[in-house]
Amino acid sequence: MKILHLDTNHPLLINQLNNLGFTNDEDYTSSKAVIEAKIHNYDGFIIRSRFKIDANFLDKATKLKFIGRVGAGLENIDCDYAESKGIALIAAPEGNRNAVGEHALGMLLSLFNKLNKADKEVRNGQWLREENRGIELDGKTVGLIGYGNMGKSFAKKLRGFNVDVLCYDIKPNVGDENCQQVSLQELQEKSDVLSLHTPETSRTKNMINSDFISAFKNNFWLINTARGTSVITKDLVSALKSGKILGAGLDVLEYEKSSFENLFSEDKLPNAFQYLINAENVILSPHVAGWTVESNEKLSQTIVNKIITKFC
Numbered sequence: 001m002k003i004l005h006l007d008t009n010h011p012l013l014i015n016q017l018n019n020l021g022f023t024n025d026e027d028y029t030s031s032k033a034v035i036e037a038k039i040h041n042y043d044g045f046i047i048r049s050r051f052k053i054d055a056n057f058l059d060k061a062t063k064l065k066f067i068g069r070v071g072a073g074l075e076n077i078d079c080d081y082a083e084s085k086g087i088a089l090i091a092a093p094e095g096n097r098n099a100v101g102e103h104a105l106g107m108l109l110s111l112f113n114k115l116n117k118a119d120k121e122v123r124n125g126q127w128l129r130e131e132n133r134g135i136e137l138d139g140k141t142v143g144l145i146g147y148g149n150m151g152k153s154f155a156k157k158l159r160g161f162n163v164d165v166l167c168y169d170i171k172p173n174v175g176d177e178n179c180q181q182v183s184l185q186e187l188q189e190k191s192d193v194l195s196l197h198t199p200e201t202s203r204t205k206n207m208i209n210s211d212f213i214s215a216f217k218n219n220f221w222l223i224n225t226a227r228g229t230s231v232i233t234k235d236l237v238s239a240l241k242s243g244k245i246l247g248a249g250l251d252v253l254e255y256e257k258s259s260f261e262n263l264f265s266e267d268k269l270p271n272a273f274q275y276l277i278n279a280e281n282v283i284l285s286p287h288v289a290g291w292t293v294e295s296n297e298k299l300s301q302t303i304v305n306k307i308i309t310k311f312c
Contacts, residue, residue: 001065001311002041007048009070013300020312036060046070046303053077058085066090066310068303072097072149072290073227075200090306093149095299096290101153103289104195104225107249110283111221112137117280137161143191145207146226147174147181151197155179166190170203188215195223196230210235213244221246225289228252233272240279247281251289 002023005014014024025042027035032051039045039061046068047053053067055078064087067077072093079089110116113134121128140163144151147167155165155178165179168187175181182190194216198204208222208231222245224231233254239245255273276282 001043004035004039004042004045006035006045007050007070009046009048010296010300012297013046013070013304016304017307020308032057039064044068044307047076049076051076053082055081058082058087061087066307068307070095070299070303073199075227088310090303090310092299092302092306095302096292096295097149097153099292099295100150100197100225100289101157103251103285104154104223104249105157107223107225107251107283107285108193108195108221109137111247111249111281114280116283137163139163140192141166141190142193142195143168143187144179144195144197145169145187146197146199147171147179148197150225151195152176152178154195154197164190185215189217191216191220192218193221193223196226198226198230200227200229204230206230206232208232208236210238213239216244219244219246222248224249225251228254228256233270233276237272237275240275240281247283248276249283250276251285252287253284256287
């Protein structure tokens with residue numbers, strides 16, 4: 001079987017596939033049109049998020065048996081069309097779930113203890129203790145939307161903090177010893193913290209809007225390590241200004257390009273983003289929650305293992 005690699009990944013991915021007898025070609029720079037012109041030669045290809053895999057692309061991949069996505073989500077692939085053509089879809093959410101859980105926890109603790117604000121002030125010669133008095137996670141209720149690999153990882157990490165963890169998920173019976181599954185209404189009535197762990201779908205796009213936010217009984221903190229399109233930024237900013245949202249940790253933004261490699265589709269900075277970058281109760285990171293040294297290796301190993309299971 002011939003495999004085309006469209007994004008760089010940990011070297012073990014190609015090395016192990018070579019050892020298994022697969023032929024591996026690499027093309028990390030050609031345009032989508034150039035890739036389309038030769039994709040008919042390959043039985044599989046492996047991608048992160050370089051470009052969208054649409055029906056036109058898949059029609060040209062006449063020999064294709066599988067697509068490997070080195071990451072959790074498959075939203076850059078026309079999954080229904082691929083599956084209708086008998087193409088196996090291989091993702092690796094197990095590979096970076098621990099990294100995402102740790103990043104979400106780190107953001108939450110940093111917000112509660114004003115670490116970014118205090119760090120900047122001390123570096124500028126300000127020693128403001130009362131202004132940087134933090135709050136404790138102990139005794140709070142954390143609500144998760146989405147309880148798959150990422151949500152479960154975050155809930156597990158919260159076990160030692162004496163918190164109540166609730167989750168809402170469209171799938172039934174996903175709760176476990178770390179988290180109680182509840183209705184969305186109950187989650188909104190009880191949560192002090194909301195953390196998103198959902199893929200990008202028609203149901204999750206623009207999910208966090210003004211109406212959704214106002215349905216929460218308590219003022220709350222927001223963590224988003226999932227997809228930027230789930231949150232309408234201008235509505236988030238309005239809630240931050242009013243105090244309904246007490247602070248936000250955002251690893252993803254609605255302005256990201258679909259490849260996740262660049263922030264803006266246009267050069268002009270939106271007004272809502274201008275507010276976020278100046279807000280002391282907002283922490284931003286560049287879509288790196290699942291992007292650790294360890295997850296780089298785990299993601300690639302997961303793809304290899306799944307290829308072995310299916311084709312060896």
